[in-house]
Amino acid sequence: MSQHTLVNAQERDRKDRLASYKDEFYIPENTIYMDGNSLGLLSKRAELTLLELLDSWKTLGINGWTEGEHPWFYLSERVGEKMALLVGGTPGEVIATGSTTVNLHQLVSTFYKPTGNKTKILADELNFPSDIYALKSQLALKGYDPDEHLIRVKSNDGHYLLEDDIIEAMTDDVALIVLPAVLYRSGQVLDMHKLTKAANERNIPIGFDLCHSVGAVEHSLHEWGTDFAFWCTYKHLNGGPGSVGGLFVHEKHFGKAPGLAGWFGSKKETQFDMDHTMDPAVDVGAYQIGTPHVLSLAPVIGSLDMFEEVGIKKIREKSLELTGYMLELIEQELQDAGFTIGNPVNRTRGGHLLLEHEEAARICKALKEDGVIPDFRSPNGIRLAPVALYNSFEDVWHTVQKLKIIMNEKRYEKFENKRGVVA
Ligand SMILES: Cc1ncc(COP(=O)(O)O)c(C=O)c1O
Numbered sequence: 001m002s003q004h005t006l007v008n009a010q011e012r013d014r015k016d017r018l019a020s021y022k023d024e025f026y027i028p029e030n031t032i033y034m035d036g037n038s039l040g041l042l043s044k045r046a047e048l049t050l051l052e053l054l055d056s057w058k059t060l061g062i063n064g065w066t067e068g069e070h071p072w073f074y075l076s077e078r079v080g081e082k083m084a085l086l087v088g089g090t091p092g093e094v095i096a097t098g099s100t101t102v103n104l105h106q107l108v109s110t111f112y113k114p115t116g117n118k119t120k121i122l123a124d125e126l127n128f129p130s131d132i133y134a135l136k137s138q139l140a141l142k143g144y145d146p147d148e149h150l151i152r153v154k155s156n157d158g159h160y161l162l163e164d165d166i167i168e169a170m171t172d173d174v175a176l177i178v179l180p181a182v183l184y185r186s187g188q189v190l191d192m193h194k195l196t197k198a199a200n201e202r203n204i205p206i207g208f209d210l211c212h213s214v215g216a217v218e219h220s221l222h223e224w225g226t227d228f229a230f231w232c233t234y235k236h237l238n239g240g241p242g243s244v245g246g247l248f249v250h251e252k253h254f255g256k257a258p259g260l261a262g263w264f265g266s267k268k269e270t271q272f273d274m275d276h277t278m279d280p281a282v283d284v285g286a287y288q289i290g291t292p293h294v295l296s297l298a299p300v301i302g303s304l305d306m307f308e309e310v311g312i313k314k315i316r317e318k319s320l321e322l323t324g325y326m327l328e329l330i331e332q333e334l335q336d337a338g339f340t341i342g343n344p345v346n347r348t349r350g351g352h353l354l355l356e357h358e359e360a361a362r363i364c365k366a367l368k369e370d371g372v373i374p375d376f377r378s379p380n381g382i383r384l385a386p387v388a389l390y391n392s393f394e395d396v397w398h399t400v401q402k403l404k405i406i407m408n409e410k411r412y413e414k415f416e417n418k419r420g421v422v423a
Contacts, residue, residue: 009397018318025390032395035373036387037352040238045302053298072294082304083246088220092283094248101130103230103247106287108138109259111205112176122177125152128184159186159342167198177206181213182350187343189350196224216351218312239300244293249284262289315388319351322386329400337407352385362415366406372399
């Protein structure tokens with residue numbers, strides 16, 4: 001490996017065909033933002049669509065449901081069609097609705113049909129806590145003891161999962177499988193295709209949490225035959241804090257009654273008939289529950305515009321280049337700093353890296369003081385996400401240089417090694 005320098009980082013930026021997108025975003029002043037895997041930044045296009053939707057309320061009042069450039073009544077479906085491009089869904093398989101955890105509840109309520117000895121839900125021990133809480137509560141609602149009925153596939157090293165271990169756990173007593181697409185700590189991308197194939201062969205419905213993969217890696221959910229998926233839009237999709245989530249249901253399940261029914265799951269034409277017998281939408285629309293959160297969906301419209309323009313393939317390629325470059329720089333500059341790389345170094349890494357260190361909490365504080373925003377994950381993880389649309393190779397260079405100075409001069413020692421309330 002040849003020696004990396006600031007000059008060659010700048011050279012790479014000059015050749016980068018996505019470099020101009022950085023100007024589309026509001027980057028906090030004097031900041032290198034490496035936290036887009038937790039909360040993406042605001043773009044000018046997202047701001048514009050938020051203001052447009054606010055204006056439609058201001059100028060149209062209730063007529064905004066059916067008039068204006070983005071009629072609110074059809075917005076969830078329209079945004080769903082754009083998101084389908086990112087997850088490999090066909091039109092009608094993706095809807096913008098709810099939030100990650102709420103959508104998971106909806107999907108488990110719909111797809112978890114325990115019968116006889118087939119009662120267990122298969123997940124993994126590295127899964128995000130909210131998903132585990134949701135699965136346990138769903139089991140409890142059906143009268144099953146979560147300790148007995150939730151199977152969590154073990155990791156050999158606390159970082160990664162082996163697809164073969166998961167497949168081995170797809171036994172006859174499993175009624176549903178819920179797994180992450182990209183692990184929130186280590187950033188490992190699971191082989192969704194292989195896992196879906198194995199689940200389909202055993203007739204077990206399988207779904208994925210795409211929170212850390214949507215907008216960062218490619219998916220072909222329809223082609224793979226994945227039964228369902230759910231995600232948020234505030235990380236790589238830059239939709240803003242608490243922005244509306246996404247939900248995919250494969251068309252082979254169209255017509256399946258929603259576990260949690262509500263009037264926005266009705267066919268558009270009959271919803272306002274106000275009949276007490278629901279007439280569900282024929283596609284994924286059926287899994288909506290109540291009135292869409294229009295103002296929390298508005299920024300997603302503008303943001304998705306950029307993803308459509310660039311295409312997820314190019315975004316993934318640049319993301320891999322940025323994280324690959326960061327890994328090489330860490331090797332070059334931080335060899336003696338006591339860090340352990342906690343993410344896959346090959347192409348099964350997602351959009352972020354994980355550096356582990358026993359002083360991680362206060363190293364993050366020192367980085368923030370120095371204008372780099374990382375993401376701390378208890379107990380010892382520093383997640384760094386150089387994002388394709390708004391980070392440069394030079395950002396990566398400066399991040400590693402700042403980290404090097406912090407470690408060499410032990411600048412973190414003035415902080416307490418304890419996390420803040422959030423992260
Ligand atoms: C992987 C993963 N799953 C689920 C959630 C929960 O999402 P929400 O709070 O939007 O329901 C998060 C939140 O960060 C997450 O990262």
